[in-house]
Amino acid sequence: MATIKEVARAANVSTASVSRVLSGHPSASEDLRRRVLAAAAELNFRPNAVARSLRTTGTRTVGLVVSDLLNPFFTELARAVEDTARAAGFSVIVGNADEDPTQQDHYVRILLERQVDGLIVVPTVETSPLLREAAEQGHPLVLVDRPAADVHAPIVMADGSAAIHELVDHLVGTGRRRLAVISGPDHAGTSRERLVAYRAALASHGLDLPDAFVVHGDFRAGSGHDALASLLALPEAPDAVFVANGPMALGALQLIGEHEGTSTVRIPEDLALAVFDDMPWFTLLRPTLTAIAQPTSLLGERAMQMLLDRIGGTDVADEHLGCRLELRESTQRRNS
Numbered sequence: 001m002a003t004i005k006e007v008a009r010a011a012n013v014s015t016a017s018v019s020r021v022l023s024g025h026p027s028a029s030e031d032l033r034r035r036v037l038a039a040a041a042e043l044n045f046r047p048n049a050v051a052r053s054l055r056t057t058g059t060r061t062v063g064l065v066v067s068d069l070l071n072p073f074f075t076e077l078a079r080a081v082e083d084t085a086r087a088a089g090f091s092v093i094v095g096n097a098d099e100d101p102t103q104q105d106h107y108v109r110i111l112l113e114r115q116v117d118g119l120i121v122v123p124t125v126e127t128s129p130l131l132r133e134a135a136e137q138g139h140p141l142v143l144v145d146r147p148a149a150d151v152h153a154p155i156v157m158a159d160g161s162a163a164i165h166e167l168v169d170h171l172v173g174t175g176r177r178r179l180a181v182i183s184g185p186d187h188a189g190t191s192r193e194r195l196v197a198y199r200a201a202l203a204s205h206g207l208d209l210p211d212a213f214v215v216h217g218d219f220r221a222g223s224g225h226d227a228l229a230s231l232l233a234l235p236e237a238p239d240a241v242f243v244a245n246g247p248m249a250l251g252a253l254q255l256i257g258e259h260e261g262t263s264t265v266r267i268p269e270d271l272a273l274a275v276f277d278d279m280p281w282f283t284l285l286r287p288t289l290t291a292i293a294q295p296t297s298l299l300g301e302r303a304m305q306m307l308l309d310r311i312g313g314t315d316v317a318d319e320h321l322g323c324r325l326e327l328r329e330s331t332q333r334r335n336s
Contacts, residue, residue, distance in 0.1 A: 002043035004138050010039035019138030020313050061091045062307060063111030065104055066122045069096040071247055073277050073296055080300025081120060088308055101128035108134060118307045123148035125188045140310035144303045147189045156302045156319040158294040160276060161197040163323040167274055168201035171240045174333045176272055180213035180238035182227040182248055194244050194276055213238055217248045224248030225255045232265060239271060246277035272331040287329030295321045
């Protein structure tokens with residue numbers, strides 16, 4: 001069966017233009033309508049369930065599907081999306097995929113059935129079929145934070161490479177040489193990018209990252225707890241650990257707290273600890289926790305603004321926003 005991309009190629013227009021014609025959008029000119037409908041007829045194109053959700057009138061609602069609502073990063077992101085949507089006269093319906101692609105598809109299906117004007121999705125690590133289908137059918141869609149395999153949609157995400165290099169420079173400058181990492185899932189795009197940047201930063205100082213010093217978690221607290229336990233059990237334990245997201249850092253801190261009074265591991269005297277993702281209460285910990293802060297609110301604002309452009313039929317480009325290193329007590333010099 002023909003796809004919306006094939007119709008767009010036959011009519012020599014963009015998939016967004018095909019989407020506007022199929023949805024009856026008033027911005028579609030008569031010439032554009034004739035070309036698209038002629039191409040669709042020639043290819044025997046029949047919109048599937050996703051395409052049938054495209055409407056002749058808008059609902060002034062958008063859907064937001066996040067991968068884990070328990071992660072404070074996504075809570076702040078959702079707030080920024082909602083604030084920006086409200087200012088534009090839109091309402092937001094939120095779904096929590098709970099890092100489950102089947103659950104993600106469930107919410108995508110429900111939201112399309114409710115005829116939302118567009119979708120903002122923080123994809124699960126594994127791509128869900130209906131999300132791919134929604135993109136192929138030209139439904140207004142913006143991805144946030146993570147790319148999704150075979151889902152061709154604009155994305156806004158943070159680029160932490162420069163901040164990670166700055167962090168490694170700092171750790172090496174404090175005398176640390178055995179730097180480990182608690183990474184996310186190996187097949188997650190954000191995990192790979194952060195790990196590549198960390199490895200490159202170490203190499204710039206002539207340091208290797210042994211396989212034993214790379215432990216993969218699942219972006220949740222329990223895996224951070226277990227990952228740090230395995231690192232500290234090594235015959236030669238690391239003297240610094242970089243954790244790839246906030247919840248896993250909480251798990252690592254839980255492990256240290258469980259052994260408080262009996263453990264020989266002290267932060268920062270024995271172990272420097274830093275995390276990708278900042279949280280307001282990291283400054284309330286003792287010691288305070290060094291973190292790479294993502295522009296979370298700006299990510300949400302830009303995602304919603306990009307989606308509004310897509311709803312209006314305008315193509316948008318990917319955006320990458322920089323991060324900021326917040327140096328705190330957990331990575332101080334040992335003699336400080």
